[in-house]
Amino acid sequence: MQTNGGKALMKSLEAEGVEVxxxxxxxxxxxxxxxxxxxxxxxxxxxxxQGAGHMAEGYAHATGRPGVAMVTSGPAATNMxxxxxxxxxxxxxxxxxxxxxxxxxxxxxxxxxxxxxxITMAVTKHNFLVTxxxxxxxxxxxxxxxxxxxxxxxxxxxxxKDIVDPNNPKSxxxxxxxxxxxxxxxxxxxxxxxxxxxxxxxxxxxxxxxxIYSGGGILKARAADxxxxxxxxxxxxxxxxxxxxxxFPDDHxxxxxxxxxHGNYTAVTxxxxxxxxxxxxARFDDRVTGRVDGFAPGAKVIHADIDPAEFHKVRFADVAIxxxxxxxxxxxxxxxxxxxxxxxxxxxSAWKSTVSGWQERFPLFYEPWQxxxxxxxxxxxxxxxxxxxxxxxxxxxxxxxxxxxxQYWKFNHPYTWINSGGLGTMGFAVPAAIGAKAGMPDRTxxxxxxxxxxxxxxxxxxxxxxxxxxxKVAVLNNGYLGMVRQWQELFYDERYSEVHLQPDxxxxxxxxxxxxxxxxxxxxxxxxQPAIDRANEIxxxxxxxxxxxxASENVYPMVPAGKTNSDVIVHPTQEATxx
Amino acid sequence: xxxxxNDRYHTLVVRVENKPGVLARVAGLFARRxxxxxxxxxxxxxxxxFSRITIVVDVESAPLEQVVKQLDKLINVVEIRELSPAxxxxxxxxxxxVEVEAAERGQIMDLVRIFEARVLNVGTSAxxxxxxxxxxxxxxxxQLLRPFGIIDLQRTGKVALLSLDRT
Ligand SMILES: Cc1ncc(C[n+]2csc(CCOP(=O)(O)OP(=O)(O)O)c2C)c(N)n1
Ligand SMILES: [Mg+2]
Numbered sequence: 001m002q003t004n005g006g007k008a009l010m011k012s013l014e015a016e017g018v019e020v021x022x023x024x025x026x027x028x029x030x031x032x033x034x035x036x037x038x039x040x041x042x043x044x045x046x047x048x049x050q051g052a053g054h055m056a057e058g059y060a061h062a063t064g065r066p067g068v069a070m071v072t073s074g075p076a077a078t079n080m081x082x083x084x085x086x087x088x089x090x091x092x093x094x095x096x097x098x099x100x101x102x103x104x105x106x107x108x109x110x111x112x113x114x115x116x117x118x119i120t121m122a123v124t125k126h127n128f129l130v131t132x133x134x135x136x137x138x139x140x141x142x143x144x145x146x147x148x149x150x151x152x153x154x155x156x157x158x159x160x161k162d163i164v165d166p167n168n169p170k171s172x173x174x175x176x177x178x179x180x181x182x183x184x185x186x187x188x189x190x191x192x193x194x195x196x197x198x199x200x201x202x203x204x205x206x207x208x209x210x211x212i213y214s215g216g217g218i219l220k221a222r223a224a225d226x227x228x229x230x231x232x233x234x235x236x237x238x239x240x241x242x243x244x245x246x247x248f249p250d251d252h253x254x255x256x257x258x259x260x261x262h263g264n265y266t267a268v269t270x271x272x273x274x275x276x277x278x279x280x281x282a283r284f285d286d287r288v289t290g291r292v293d294g295f296a297p298g299a300k301v302i303h304a305d306i307d308p309a310e311f312h313k314v315r316f317a318d319v320a321i322x323x324x325x326x327x328x329x330x331x332x333x334x335x336x337x338x339x340x341x342x343x344x345x346x347x348x349s350a351w352k353s354t355v356s357g358w359q360e361r362f363p364l365f366y367e368p369w370q371x372x373x374x375x376x377x378x379x380x381x382x383x384x385x386x387x388x389x390x391x392x393x394x395x396x397x398x399x400x401x402x403x404x405x406x407q408y409w410k411f412n413h414p415y416t417w418i419n420s421g422g423l424g425t426m427g428f429a430v431p432a433a434i435g436a437k438a439g440m441p442d443r444t445x446x447x448x449x450x451x452x453x454x455x456x457x458x459x460x461x462x463x464x465x466x467x468x469x470x471x472k473v474a475v476l477n478n479g480y481l482g483m484v485r486q487w488q489e490l491f492y493d494e495r496y497s498e499v500h501l502q503p504d505x506x507x508x509x510x511x512x513x514x515x516x517x518x519x520x521x522x523x524x525x526x527x528x529q530p531a532i533d534r535a536n537e538i539x540x541x542x543x544x545x546x547x548x549x550x551a552s553e554n555v556y557p558m559v560p561a562g563k564t565n566s567d568v569i570v571h572p573t574q575e576a577t578x579x
Numbered sequence: 580x581x582x583x584x585n586d587r588y589h590t591l592v593v594r595v596e597n598k599p600g601v602l603a604r605v606a607g608l609f610a611r612r613x614x615x616x617x618x619x620x621x622x623x624x625x626x627x628x629f630s631r632i633t634i635v636v637d638v639e640s641a642p643l644e645q646v647v648k649q650l651d652k653l654i655n656v657v658e659i660r661e662l663s664p665a666x667x668x669x670x671x672x673x674x675x676x677v678e679v680e681a682a683e684r685g686q687i688m689d690l691v692r693i694f695e696a697r698v699l700n701v702g703t704s705a706x707x708x709x710x711x712x713x714x715x716x717x718x719x720x721x722q723l724l725r726p727f728g729i730i731d732l733q734r735t736g737k738v739a740l741l742s743l744d745r746t
Contacts, residue, residue, distance in 0.1 A: 185657040309648035
């Protein structure tokens with residue numbers, strides 16, 4: 001049967017199980033938007049292409065299925081660069097379709113032409129410029145395969161207009177269903193080697209102060225249950241990085257929470273004092289290690305990852321295990337059970353009581369609210385956490401509010417925390433929350449955003465209202481680019497340079513209402529709970545709460561840049577009692 | 580090249596799919612780190628679906644290991660090998676046009692004989708010569724031609740294959 005490029009694209013996307021596409025049309029992609037009308041796939045029309053990219057990411061984070069974005073050529077493709085880079089650094093499976101000028105015009109500086117595959121080469125796992133309509137089914141099949149297997153990541157497919165234009169004979173070809181992939185250079189190793197697993201198990205059996213350092217790979221590999229089984233079998237503590245919040249339940253007695261620059265004291269210090277880091281799907285990011293040469297100086301390292309390029313990149317691994325981290329953990333469980341038959345694990349009671357001593361001495365801490373102050377952001381988050389369903393999905397922006405959200409929320413389920421960890425993209429929260437809601441319509445989705453971040457992408461609330469994706473947004477409005485302000489306060493002698501925003505400008509309540517959302521302003525602590533309860537009851541439109549928070553509040557604990565994790569600073573009040 | 584200098588040069592042989600844009604992907608990984616590619620030779624292999632890229636790059640060993648791992652992640656890269664001069668056979672081709680008056684051609688001819696080079700073209704006041712050989716031999720030849728005045732010169736960059744086993 002004859003088909004054409006545009007029709008074939010729709011059929012290919014449907015065959016991959018795509019249910020929703022986030023996008024915005026334009027000249028070069030026009031021929032594809034026509035057959036879209038007849039497709040059962042849902043299209044969410046965004047207000048800015050960056051929003052489409054982050055929505056596709058949010059969808060992928062929440063559902064585990066690849067997110068799909070579709071935009072036109074030139075400026076639309078360049079608007080997609082930030083989400084692609086974001087997805088690249090956080091290993092998010094994404095397929096992005098871009099329109100391109102007609103084949104004959106490529107390289108002529110045609111209207112809305114840019115070298116999309118050239119520009120996105122460094123921010124995609126792979127990209128394709130399709131030159132022959134008949135390649136479309138195979139390329140789309142390959143694109144989803146590459147995006148979702150091995151270490152997941154974004155894949156871009158650039159489609160010149162002529163090959164999808166039904167009026168062009170070049171776009172017609174004999175339809176086919178692709179079978180398999182001809183990708184001789186792509187063969188990710190999934191099965192871990194048994195010798196490596198045995199070597200790792202042996203190290204664990206000798207260790208007196210082991211810590212499981214779990215990262216985003218746990219969620220990508222759908223390994224949360226396996227991780228829990230391993231931790232309980234070993235009776236070993238788990239730290240969950242910013243990318244793996246929820247990958248091990250916060251309410252579990254073995255959970256130490258988030259390590260790193262703004263991690264809690266115990267998670268930071270447990271890694272630092274450990275004699276064995278059982279690293280599962282984590283990559284020794286500089287925000288976790290602090291100064292690398294002083295990171296966990298007494299620890300041996302087991303490093304399990306699907307991407308061998310991570311081994312020895314930052315930290316030498318005594319045992320590196322390449323493969324899917326879920327299979328690795330399952331292998332470790334079997335190996336440990338065998339070894340346990342021959343002898344018990346060492347006595348770790350001293351280490352355990354050291355760890356619980358830290359937990360008692362240095363819990364997360366903030367000074368209670370005082371008359372005349374703005375709301376305590378930590379208090380707002382505690383209330384939001386306690387008054388929202390246990391399986392609420394939280395998407396966050398980047399800054400102080402992100403760190404507080406990660407610290408104060410209790411993530412007891414996987415895939416409930418969505419954030420931009422690697423790229424640190426301000427403006428991520430609102431569109432990512434919308435994408436998550438599109439994938440998980442029955443769940444409550446809160447975006448926790450900063451006033452700075454919110455101003456970068458809030459226009460997507462129009463999309464949310466229009467598409468009936470009723471997310472809720474908590475703007476922690478401190479009137480500042482707060483995280484930058486904090487650094488200027490602490491490391492630039494309180495010389496504040498270009499960090500002040502106006503808490504009243506824009507008027508967030510009016511702005512929300514103008515976009516068809518419910519807008520609520522909260523200034524006093526006693527208004528916090530009623531506002532949250534009201535927001536949680538509204539399900540027919542998005543809600544924005546403008547929480548007026550205290551501008552001078554800082555995020556603690558903190559490992560200053562260039563310092564080792566041994567130099568972690570706790571809240572000044574706690575610091576005073578620490579000799 | 581002194582020894583320390585030598586340490587920094589590494590030869591990578593990369594087998595890639597013979598597709599548009601692949602060279603840019605490979606080169607991009609060096610460029611983003613600010614590593615200079617010293618020489619580069621690309622051509623299809625005995626199988627037209629694949630090309631073989633020989634890259635000589637000026638970089639310390641530790642960062643090189645990272646680049647190699649990143650190269651390996653490129654979807655179109657099939658295989659990567661680092662070849663050390665000790666266990667490989669290396670060849671490079673150079674062609675050069677040298678300024679030389681008829682009366683002095685004999686001096687060039689001497690060099691051509693010593694190096695087993697070839698004369699490709701002769702003009703009234705210039706000669707074109709070529710030499711293929713190990714990169715060091717090619718460099719020696721180039722150095723000796725230089726005093727005559729080099730008008731034009733092109734080296735291909737080296738290509739290399741693993742030495743054969745004799746045990
Ligand atoms: C696109 C982008 N630009 C700049 C930055 C640098 N940056 C990191 S946090 C931050 C401040 C964010 O301000 P806000 O959203 O108000 O959050 P707060 O820290 O006040 O909670 C800035 C400017 C960034 N991460 N992303
Ligand atoms: Mg702010």
